[in-house]
Amino acid sequence: MTPHALDALLRVDRPAFRLDLALTAAPGEVIALLGPNGAGKSTALRALAGLLPLTTGHLRLDGTTLEDPAAGLHTPAENRPVGVVFQDYLLFPHLSALDNVAFGLRCRGLGRKPSRAEALPWLERMGLADHAHTKPGALSGGQAQRVALARALAVRPRLLLLDEPLAALDARTRLDVRAQLRRHLAEFEAVAVLVTHDPLDAMVLADRLVVIEDGQQVQSGTPAEIARHPRTDYIARLVGLNLYQGLADGLTVTLSDGPSLATTDGLTGPVFVAFPPSAVTLHRSRPDSSARNVWELKVSGLDLHGDQVRVDLTGELPLAADLTPAAAADLDLAPGSTVWATVKAAQTHAYPA
Amino acid sequence: MTQPQPPAGPAPTALRLRGRARRRAQRVPYALLLPALLGLTFLVLPLAGLLIRAPWSTLSQQLSSSQVWDALRLSLVCATAATGLSLLLGVPLAWLLARTEFPGRRIVRALVTLPLVLPPVVGGVALLLVLGRNGIVGRWLDAAFGITLPFHTSGVVIAEAFVAMPFLVISVEGALRAADPRYEEAAATLGASRLTAFRRVTLPLIAPGIGAGAVLAWARALGEFGATITFAGNFPGQTQTMPLAVYLAMETDPEAAIALSLVLLAVSVAVLAGLRERWMSAP
Numbered sequence: 001m002t003p004h005a006l007d008a009l010l011r012v013d014r015p016a017f018r019l020d021l022a023l024t025a026a027p028g029e030v031i032a033l034l035g036p037n038g039a040g041k042s043t044a045l046r047a048l049a050g051l052l053p054l055t056t057g058h059l060r061l062d063g064t065t066l067e068d069p070a071a072g073l074h075t076p077a078e079n080r081p082v083g084v085v086f087q088d089y090l091l092f093p094h095l096s097a098l099d100n101v102a103f104g105l106r107c108r109g110l111g112r113k114p115s116r117a118e119a120l121p122w123l124e125r126m127g128l129a130d131h132a133h134t135k136p137g138a139l140s141g142g143q144a145q146r147v148a149l150a151r152a153l154a155v156r157p158r159l160l161l162l163d164e165p166l167a168a169l170d171a172r173t174r175l176d177v178r179a180q181l182r183r184h185l186a187e188f189e190a191v192a193v194l195v196t197h198d199p200l201d202a203m204v205l206a207d208r209l210v211v212i213e214d215g216q217q218v219q220s221g222t223p224a225e226i227a228r229h230p231r232t233d234y235i236a237r238l239v240g241l242n243l244y245q246g247l248a249d250g251l252t253v254t255l256s257d258g259p260s261l262a263t264t265d266g267l268t269g270p271v272f273v274a275f276p277p278s279a280v281t282l283h284r285s286r287p288d289s290s291a292r293n294v295w296e297l298k299v300s301g302l303d304l305h306g307d308q309v310r311v312d313l314t315g316e317l318p319l320a321a322d323l324t325p326a327a328a329a330d331l332d333l334a335p336g337s338t339v340w341a342t343v344k345a346a347q348t349h350a351y352p353a
Numbered sequence: 354m355t356q357p358q359p360p361a362g363p364a365p366t367a368l369r370l371r372g373r374a375r376r377r378a379q380r381v382p383y384a385l386l387l388p389a390l391l392g393l394t395f396l397v398l399p400l401a402g403l404l405i406r407a408p409w410s411t412l413s414q415q416l417s418s419s420q421v422w423d424a425l426r427l428s429l430v431c432a433t434a435a436t437g438l439s440l441l442l443g444v445p446l447a448w449l450l451a452r453t454e455f456p457g458r459r460i461v462r463a464l465v466t467l468p469l470v471l472p473p474v475v476g477g478v479a480l481l482l483v484l485g486r487n488g489i490v491g492r493w494l495d496a497a498f499g500i501t502l503p504f505h506t507s508g509v510v511i512a513e514a515f516v517a518m519p520f521l522v523i524s525v526e527g528a529l530r531a532a533d534p535r536y537e538e539a540a541a542t543l544g545a546s547r548l549t550a551f552r553r554v555t556l557p558l559i560a561p562g563i564g565a566g567a568v569l570a571w572a573r574a575l576g577e578f579g580a581t582i583t584f585a586g587n588f589p590g591q592t593q594t595m596p597l598a599v600y601l602a603m604e605t606d607p608e609a610a611i612a613l614s615l616v617l618l619a620v621s622v623a624v625l626a627g628l629r630e631r632w633m634s635a636p
Binding site for chain 2: 049050051076077078079080082083084086090092093094103104106107108151152155
């Protein structure tokens with residue numbers, strides 16, 4: 001295996017919070033740090049950028065050690081070959097788009113003219129040559145995002161960090177910018193790490209996802225792996241699956257808190273069982289179908305989710321079910337009403353824990 | 354005590370829409386309006402008195418003396434120099450207070466603002482004790498460099514800067530605290546040292562705050578009296594600034610004092626009008 005371009009062990013101790021995250025990446029790889037708010041994603045990003053010192057651990061980039069608290073080594077942010085696209089971009093409001101992009105080059109000792117000459121092609125690549133002399137205040141959100149990306153890329157970083165790169169955009173712009181960002185990240189030859197709480201952004205943009213909760217990695221893998229085999233409730237909710245943990249004995253999985261589930265994957269030992277909300281069928285009275293997974297549950301919430309109604313159910317087996325609005329109306333569902341839920345064994349998926 | 358009036362019944366819709374702005378203005382309670390008007394009168398009346406009692410017929414004659422223009426020139430030069438000195442030292446000091454953590458920072462901040470509340474005469478005495486010919490630092494300055502600050506034009510600048518700089522520091526520190534420090538972080542990730550980030554990012558961002566602080570400091574320096582007369586004395590052409598000239602003229606020739614005051618008033622109004630658009634309206 002090729003040596004890691006990025007080799008980091010990020011440990012940051014804060015009052016009431018601890019980040020402990022190992023990150024490695026090959027050149028050209030795009031990694032997404034995915035996690036709920038407060039999971040430590042931004043802390044990890046700031047530590048990589050050198051804006052927050054590590055308590056212990058290390059950070060090596062292309063074989064060069066940038067930080068090693070044990071050896072008393074901390075390379076300050078301005079001396080790291082790292083580019084950052086901040087969540088709200090932080091474009092310097094008093095400089096034109098071109099001068100924003102040229103800023104890093106000027107800091108590296110280039111004169112005003114050469115730095116502008118070198119910055120312009122970056123704006124051209126982003127399709128913003130016409131806006132070179134526009135101040136950030138007059139740029140749209142999508143344009144500002146691209147200027148921020150150009151500014152970070154212009155210094156040719158060996159590690160590109162993106163903090164919630166699409167969070168500040170409205171839904172419409174987001175689609176376009178996501179596609180463009182994907183193209184630019186694919187062209188980028190060094191390591192890119194992006195932080196997001198949006199699973200779709202993560203799955204579209206990244207080669208590999210690292211899911212963190214409470215400052216620690218809980219799962220890592222390709223987007224497809226994670227979507228198929230979530231290992232925590234958080235990811236299961238993100239990818240829209242009902243997820244349970246239990247002990248399998250052949251085709252039956254006994255969950256840790258009582259009920260059992262019938263599956264078609266013959267396994268033994270600790271397993272996860274997952275099924276999508278669309279696999280759940282709801283009935284007003286106890287059904288006499290062949291389904292072996294039948295539970296009497298209470299409706300705790302109804303929510304319009306795309307063109308489906310998402311029904312949250314509590315009881316023996318808390319789960320989410322998706323129905324068409326017509327079906328929901330037929331069943332006369334309201335919070336507090338009792339329904340019977342069935343799931344066919346063939347629509348569940350069990351995998352070793 | 355009177356009963357509170359019940360609110361007026363609903364007006365017809367058309368009238369209500371048309372009269373909304375006016376009704377808002379009418380709703381100002383007298384308990385606030387009266388003191389407000391009294392306050393306004395209190396601030397404006399003395400200035401009006403200055404204009405009413407001004408010796409308009411002999412004004413040109415009063416102002417033709419070279420001593421007036423010497424004092425005005427000295428005032429403007431010294432206030433500007435004191436503002437320059439305050440900018441040079443005060444902006445970095447404000448940055449230190451706003452952007453760094455060091456033990457005793459709160460005490461340092463309190464010390465910086467002390468000249469704001471200190472009677473200027475006391476400031477002048479303190480300056481004499483330190484920078485006077487026999488002062489702690491002044492003796493050494495005199496012996497080593499032959500520099501004597503008190504009773505010299507440079508002493509006026511020192512006294513004015515001592516009194517005016519806190520205004521600038523407070524104003525710039527406020528602007529720095531309001532400015533997002535993450536811009537400096539963004540600059541750092543682009544390879545800017547802290548000094549470069551300060552020069553190329555922070556300074557332009559807080560320029561309105563610096564401008565407002567400089568205007569405040571300049572105005573304070575222009576009006577400085579106590580510390581100046583104590584530390585720098587009252588030598589016409591050398592340390593006699595406009596306020597000192599006005600005060601002295603008051604004893605001998607009140608009409609000349611009024612004329613001088615009018616000049617100061619005109620300068621103040623001109624400065625305020627010239628800078629208001631650029632600095633004072635900045636958010």
